[in-house]
Amino acid sequence: SCLNFLFFLTVANGLATKTPHWTNEPLKANMTLMSILTNQISEHWDVIVVGAGHAGCEAALAAAKMGCHTLLLESGHKTVALMPCNPSVGGLAKSHLVYELDALGGTIGFVADATGIQFRTLNASRGPAVRATRSQNDKVAYATLMRSIINNTPNLTLLEGVEVTGIAVKAGTNDVLQGVTTAKHGLFNAKTVVVTAGTALNGTIHIGDQKWSGGGDGRLAAQQLSQSLKELGLDTFRLKTGTPPRLDPSSIDYMATEIQSGEARAPLFSWLGELLRQQKCSTWNNLQPIEEVFARLPASVVSIIRGALPQECSTWNIFTDSVMADAEQVPCWSTHTTPVVHQVIKENLLRSSLYGGSIIGTGVRYCPSIEDKIVKFSDKESHHVFLEPEGRACGSLIYPNGLSNSLPQEAQDAMVRAVPGLERARFVSYGYAIEYDCFNSLDLKHTLETKAVPGLYLAGQINGTTGYEEAAVLGFMAGVNAALKVRDTAPFILSRQEAYVGVMIDDLVTKGTNEPYRMFTSRAERRLLLRQDNARFRLLPQARYLGVAPHEFLDESAALSDAIAAEIQRLEQTRLADGTPLDRYLARPEVSYVDLPASAKHTLPVVAEQVELAIKYAGYIDQERRQAERAAQMDRVVIPEWVDYWDINSLRYECREKLSRIRPASFGQAARIPGVTPADLSVLSVVIKRGKNNIMRP
DSSP: HHHHHHHEEEHHHHHHOTTOOOOSSSSSSOOOOOHHHHHHHTOOOOEEEESSSSHHHHHHHHHHHHTTOOEEEEESSSOOOOOOOOEEETTTHHHHHHHHHHHHHHHHHHHEEEEEOOOOEETTTSSSTTOEEOOOOOOOOHHHHHHHHHHSSSEEEEESSOOEEEEEEEESSSOEEEEEEEEETEEEEEEOOOEEEEEGGGEEEETEEEEEOOOOBOOOBHHHHHHHHHHHOOOOEEEEEEEEEEEEEEOOOOGGEEEEOOOSOOOOOOOOHHHHHHHHOOOGGGGGHHHHTTTTTHHHHHHHHHHHTTTTOEOOOOOOGGGGGTTOOOOOEEEOOOOHHHHHHTTTGGGTTTTTTOSBBBTTTTTTOOOHHHHHTTTSSEEEEEEEESSSSSTOEEEETTOOOOOOOHHHHHHHTTTTTTOOOOOEOOOOEEEEEEEOOGGGGTSSSBSSSSSSOOSEEEEEESSSSOOOOOOOHHHHHHHHHTTTTTOOOOOOTTTTHHHHHHHHHTOSSSSOOOGGGGGOTTTSOOGGGHHHHHHHHHHHHOOOOHHHHHHHHHHHHHHHHHHHHHHOOBBBBBBBBBHHHHTTTTOHHHHHHHHGGOSSSHHHHHHHHHHHHHHHHHHHHHHHHHHHHHHSSBTTOOOOOOOOOTOHHHHHHHHHOOOOOBBBHHHTTTTOOHHHHHHOOOOOOTTTTTOOOO
């Protein structure tokens, strides 16, 4: 709605006038614990979100924007929206998730745009289906802005320093949700609860032969909460991730490395980021009068913004350190490991937590530690190491991407200093591995609600995923579905045919995972339909249904969609002098939209891009749409709740076991379960047609 758009701009202006250099002080003082305990602990919250990481922030913001009385609980202080690993957003397939989340009304894309220090397009030389955007971010600025947005969102209360110890159910039951229990402050009642505790669940940090309890990045472990979830009957397993050391930037020999710069014009993730970039003056430091900015904003919101802005705010000097104001991007640098590095690791391999036997959890396959690289890719003479600043400010620590490890400290010293450019590196902190509890995603519905306890949702790394982007979209989906449950409204589910979000959730709840799940374009069957460049258009109906995204954005998307369709139709009906239709001419590999006659050129680049892609890939897109519709038809065939698979003797034992464990909602989902064959589906179809009382029992 308008208010969603307004609070972003209000926050932006407030940051400019009150905290122009990204301090750690929030705009609005967080409600004190005493105030909550005195006035609101007996209150019945609509939604309680446990954990203020990337999943928790998106869940809480989504629920609050949908009108739910929302409480966000965080055990630490100043630990909201931390980036405990690499401070970056996006990457291959991950950026698809960010664009989809922005299209639906999420927040990570805008915060990444506002705090990005370098932006690049990955796979730029490849087809549009696999291109991706990646930003390097200022980790302090990111957390500060996200916290400010949370503090300025209506219906949302952030309460820090509260350790949640369990999920409360009504006495005498194990499945009637009551709220959450806390270590020192008793019970908080809630209609729904979203748990987004990340790596804190029974977290253990490992460095060499040392280990201790912790959630990572200075956070406490949530041991009692993990035990409480187990007692509700949820299946658990251990996973492992890790992080490299952090280095003093002044101790690095940059001349021995290769510089990596960002793109001249930063590719942004969000509509709002692009809007603010378009509204800037030639230099935002010139304090452009706010009235001049109002003249370029949608008229429908100007009067409300004027009333919402602080009285002293008469200039538009916001985000002066942002690429949205054409601020200079910060370079990264690349180097590599050497045979000496590999030898140090081999000599200390059994002293690492990973290979010394301390860790039992499964690590990230597609983001392996340096120990794993040396063991599993022993034929490689070197591995890339990227030196990435954690912020824009001078003195920001360096994140050596590629050196994640759990070696003893002295081994880390020797290993790092054998890397070209890092011979004199000074450690600010050492790398470590973290092992934590996850809960089997097969115990979840597509809404991310647990099957065991209605109203209880799990989102983020607790589901077995890895990455900020995966966590953010899972949090958003859990938050909106919790809000819809409070409203007693139909749930919001995206299918595999509609979004990468739908692909990931369907993978998790249908197939499960026994290792940290990372999104890839190869996981999606409809890659050509689910591009990041068309997310706002293909998800427009779903975004309107939710009503979380600003209506100006939705209206603009609808207008652009109409313009794209009209231009395609015009090209189909317009011919060159030789009689060739313009759409057929544009379909030629050597022709681009800018090569069309001047009269055919559209003034909006986004329209031109979508028109060209739609025409050049028309045959493939049509084929994928037909396949998507066939798959959607299977998903529309609902399996009744009364089906007891163990009673269907005609099904193979493996099939009965898996169908009983997962309890698919539709024939489409059942078909995607490993081990379920077309013959099994035929038997199931016959059983359902016969009805509840006509099952042939063994």
